Amino acid sequence: MEACAKRGVPEPVTQRVLDRFTELRLIDDEAFAHAWVESRHRGRGLSRKALRFELRRKGVADETIDAALESIDADDERGAAVRLARSRVASLDRYDLPTRQRRLQGLLARRGYSSAVAAGVVREVLGERHEEDLGQ
Numbered sequence: 001m002e003a004c005a006k007r008g009v010p011e012p013v014t015q016r017v018l019d020r021f022t023e024l025r026l027i028d029d030e031a032f033a034h035a036w037v038e039s040r041h042r043g044r045g046l047s048r049k050a051l052r053f054e055l056r057r058k059g060v061a062d063e064t065i066d067a068a069l070e071s072i073d074a075d076d077e078r079g080a081a082v083r084l085a086r087s088r089v090a091s092l093d094r095y096d097l098p099t100r101q102r103r104l105q106g107l108l109a110r111r112g113y114s115s116a117v118a119a120g121v122v123r124e125v126l127g128e129r130h131e132e133d134l135g136q
Contacts, residue, residue, distance in 0.1 A: 029061065030067065045081065045111055047077055047112030048112070081118070085104050088103075104125065
């Protein structure tokens with residue numbers, strides 16, 4: 001509605017069009033929220049917190065967001081954080097250990113992960129990387 005108002009479309013016209021689109025299921029916030037969560041969590045490794053923020057910014061109702069986020073549990077979220085960190089760890093080999101830790105934790109923090117989750121994931125991923133280096 002805000003976008004239409006900025007373009008000078010009268011509110012009654014906007015409401016009629018939106019109501020009709022909803023009736024035809026061309027606008028479906030629930031389907032949008034579920035698809036957004038699936039895409040951004042699996043593809044970009046975003047946390048539930050980050051996804052909630054993005055969906056709120058897009059004007060999705062809290063109840064709809066909650067329902068969409070139910071598909072992600074703590075194990076899914078941690079798994080996504082591990083995959084994300086593993087995908088980036090090799091690019092940090094030229095740095096010393098504290099720098100690698102800081103950069104990986106920063107990456108995870110920007111994706112919405114708590115400091116506790118980020119710290120645990122970073123320890124795990126850097127430990128795996130160290131074991132790989134020893135095996136070579």
